[in-house]
Amino acid sequence: MEVIFINESNLGYWQDQAEENVVALGFFDGVHKGHMKVIGTAREIAEEKGVSTNVMTFFPHPKEVLSDGRNKVDYLIPLEEKINAFEGLGVDTVYIIDFTRTFASMPPEEYVQEYLLKLGTLHAVAGYDFSYGFKGAGSIDTIFNDSGEEITATKVEKVEYQGEKISSTKIREAVAQGRMDELTEMLGREYRTRASIEDGYMDLEDYYMLPGDGVYEVSISLGDVEYDSQIYIDKGDQKLYFTHRCLMKKINHRSISIDWKDKVSSSTKYQLVAN
Numbered sequence: 001m002e003v004i005f006i007n008e009s010n011l012g013y014w015q016d017q018a019e020e021n022v023v024a025l026g027f028f029d030g031v032h033k034g035h036m037k038v039i040g041t042a043r044e045i046a047e048e049k050g051v052s053t054n055v056m057t058f059f060p061h062p063k064e065v066l067s068d069g070r071n072k073v074d075y076l077i078p079l080e081e082k083i084n085a086f087e088g089l090g091v092d093t094v095y096i097i098d099f100t101r102t103f104a105s106m107p108p109e110e111y112v113q114e115y116l117l118k119l120g121t122l123h124a125v126a127g128y129d130f131s132y133g134f135k136g137a138g139s140i141d142t143i144f145n146d147s148g149e150e151i152t153a154t155k156v157e158k159v160e161y162q163g164e165k166i167s168s169t170k171i172r173e174a175v176a177q178g179r180m181d182e183l184t185e186m187l188g189r190e191y192r193t194r195a196s197i198e199d200g201y202m203d204l205e206d207y208y209m210l211p212g213d214g215v216y217e218v219s220i221s222l223g224d225v226e227y228d229s230q231i232y233i234d235k236g237d238q239k240l241y242f243t244h245r246c247l248m249k250k251i252n253h254r255s256i257s258i259d260w261k262d263k264v265s266s267s268t269k270y271q272l273v274a275n
């Protein structure tokens with residue numbers, strides 16, 4: 001899979017290199033079940049047409065850029081993990097657009113001409129609520145017209161969980177409230193974060209969310225080895241406790257992956273059993 005970072009200055013170069021493609025459009029934080037449907041649909045259509053499957057995403061998050069950094073987005077996963085997830089879904093090329101104020105103020109037609117048509121897009125796929133162009137004026141229904149009737153489009157209908165749209169926003173709420181069952185259902189997998197451990201303190205890597213206070217059943221991976229454990233989070237305290245003391249020695253000063261399985265207690269006064 002090829003990963004291409006696009007900004008105003010290199011756009012022309014990448015337009016010259018572009019090959020025919022079907023593109024999936026969106027920010028895709030967390031790569032949840034709704035996102036997988038969008039990318040899966042793009043892939044099916046690309047295979048039928050015998051062209052490549054592309055994803056076009058943006059960085060940083062539009063909300064962060066358009067508020068001049070005042071609205072901080074609690075990213076679920078960093079860009080590298082998003083890219084890994086795209087690769088797992090069989091994507092051939094990922095375009096990451098440098099989302100700036102100048103880019104945001106582009107008229108919808110110009111975006112479709114410069115960033116889709118001239119980058120080889122034959123067909124675009126996005127969800128029913130995707131928007132593009134200044135003030136988000138364009139939608140999946142306007143791509144055909146904005147492209148001078150060159151690019152056809154598929155609108156993916158709402159993927160729901162318990163009667164509501166699965167969204168990155170709802171998933172962030174579930175992480176904050178430690179609703180792990182719901183989180184796993186909406187993501188289509190357990191939520192995984194990376195962290196480094198220093199003498200009882202857990203330093204979550206950037207662009208991950210720490211679940212809300214409580215005690216969690218987790219699986220910790222260190223290289224290829226996995227350990228079941230529990231993590232106690234008290235944000236006030238910022239300290240990390242494991243049920244397995246021997247584990248603490250193994251992972252001290254190391255970078256680990258944590259799969260968040262279940263919340264076993266909300267109480268921060270929970271007594272952990274060390275063994």
Ligand SMILES: Cc1cc2nc3c(=O)[nH]c(=O)nc-3n(C[C@H](O)[C@H](O)[C@H](O)COP(=O)(O)O)c2cc1C
Nearest residue numbers: 026027028062104106111130131132133134135136
């Ligand atoms: C060319 C372009 C211009 C945009 N301009 C704005 C804007 O003026 N205001 C805004 O809130 N979002 C703007 N956006 C962001 C989109 O509304 C949307 O958040 C983004 O395309 C990601 O789609 P998704 O949130 O459905 O994944 C723009 C997006 C594109 C591609």
Ligand SMILES: Nc1ncnc2c1ncn2[C@@H]1O[C@H](COP(=O)(O)OP(=O)(O)OP(=O)(O)O)[C@@H](O)[C@H]1O
Nearest residue numbers: 026027028034126127129130158159166167168169
């Ligand atoms: N539940 C869903 N069903 C169908 N399409 C979806 C769903 N969620 C997102 N999409 C589509 O996936 C792409 C990426 O969406 P986006 O990154 O805005 O996700 P989101 O979960 O809606 O995020 P947010 O909560 O920030 O709005 C867009 O094309 C969007 O329309």
